[in-house]
Amino acid sequence: MSKKNGFSLVSLVGSNQGDCGYCHQKDTSHTFGIWAHVLTCEDYQTLIDHGWRRSGHYLYKPNLERSCCPQYTIRLNAVEYKQTKSQRKVVNKLNRFLEGDWAPKDTNSMDTTSESDQKKASKNHAKEPSQKHTLEVLLEPSSFTKEKYDLYCKYQTEIHKDEPSELKPESFKRFLVESPLREEPFEDSKPGQGFGSFHQKYILDGKLIAVAVLDILPKCVSSVYFFYDPQYAFLALGKYSALKEISLVQDFQKTVSSELKWYYMGFYIHTCPKMNYKGQFQPSDLLDPKLYTWFPIQECQKRLDKHRFVVFSDPDEHTPGDTPPGWLDVKSLKDSDLKNVHVLSDKGQLAPVTASILWKRSLKFRQNIKEYVAAVGHTMAKRLLIC
Ligand SMILES: [Zn+2]
Known part of the structure; x- marks a missing residue:
């Protein structure tokens, strides 16, 4: 439990077996889950550094x-990132588009006004004195807006072929807006700047065309998701956003913390x-x-x-055993190993899990707690509070 930045509160979910989202086999994906009500950024950093x-x-x-x-x-x-030739091309192409020096050949992917502007620009081969387009990139604490939700729906149906009837504002909020991370301001920062869960918005000529969902943590920026308007696929926004996020880390490393x-x-x-x-x-x-x-x-x-x-x-070469590498062996966990695992009661009281009524009465509960400790490890089991 981190005293400085509050504590993290979790509930047990347990082992899960499901279909693989990558190779699409049935029941071949194995995970262990917990539900975080609140999580300090420091605790989440430790967790992602443990898989x-x-x-x-x-x-x-x-x-x-x-x-x-x-x-x-x-x-x-x-900080030591070296841009490759193809990554540099992505940036150059986008800049040329903004300057009006380049437009996609497939004009269907552009809206009509900018299409005619683009044709003019490419015909004359002349550099305009000012930019043709303006791209703003804005970072803000994650929040729900209809504009973001509509963009998400467009992306999911066109790029991932989701059924429009299956998309709901609630699931969008659950997946990409709500977060257990406690917001923690940077030292001497302006309001809205700090550690926590953020949306980085890409606004082209006043229109939202992409959103990056990011967690800003003590040592890293973690990319959660990215969605964009398929109409602007020609700008390779998925690749461009990764480069933008890398430069965000470089800025933080200079202005916030050398560890980030x-x-x-x-x-x-x-x-x-x-x-x-x-x-x-x-x-x-x-x-x-x-x-x-x-x-x-x-x-x-x-x-x-x-x-x-x-x-x-x-x-x-690895030979499979009963306990996966990196997990603690459930069978070897003794009651004395669990005295530092704490439960927060409905009345707001903290007690060792081994002193709880459930622990004494339920073999299943004891087993669940041991599996949880085996997955999070001793250090985190000590820091996280269960409710
Ligand atoms: Zn698979």
Whole structure:
């Protein structure tokens, strides 16, 4: 429990087995989940550095050993980041579009006014004295607006082929607006600046065309999701936003904290071609599933070419056991190991979980608590309060 920034409060969810969202096999994805009511940014930083990730208030840790598509946490050192030629092209193209020097050939992807402007510009090959378009990029604490929701629906139906009837403002809020993270202002910052959950809005000529959902944490900016107007797909906004987020980290590293220098792009799945781009940002590391130390991605990729699941800290090929690497062994946990796990009662009282009535009465409850401790580890089990 962090005294300075309050405490984190969670409820147990437990083991989950479901269909894989990447290779679409049935029941081959294994995760462990907890529900976070409130979470300090410091605690979330520790959790993501132990393989956890959040979706709204739900926090989950994939069991890499058992899952068909192991999800490794990936991070980029934003301060030492070197832009590649193709990444530079994305920026140049967008700048040329803003200046009116370039427009897509497929005019269907543009609205009519800018289309005619673009044609004129490309015909004359003349540089305009002022910009043709203005792109504003604004960071604000995550919030719901109809404009964001409409954009999200357009993106989900056109890009991910979601059924429009399945999209609801409530699910959008649950997934991309609500967050357990406690907002913590930076030292000497303006209102609205700090650690927590944010939306970075991309506004082209006054119109919202993309939103990046970001968590700003003590050591990193973590990318949660990105959605854009498919009409502007020609601007490669997915790639452009990653570069924008890297420069955001570089700014924070100079102005907020020297420790804040990492950019987290979520999980990296070696067998998933859609994720190749994540590995192209250099220098990147993958998180070791056993010791939670970091290894350069090139080293990891060589081993992942040969084996589905690799423990990078172990030079030998992995043989599956009862307990996945990085998890504590449930059977070896004793009551005395759990005396530092605390429960917050309805009346607001704190007590060791082993002193609770449920602990004494329910074998299932004891088992659930042990599985939870096995997944979060001793340090976090001590810091998080259960309710
Ligand atoms: Zn899979």
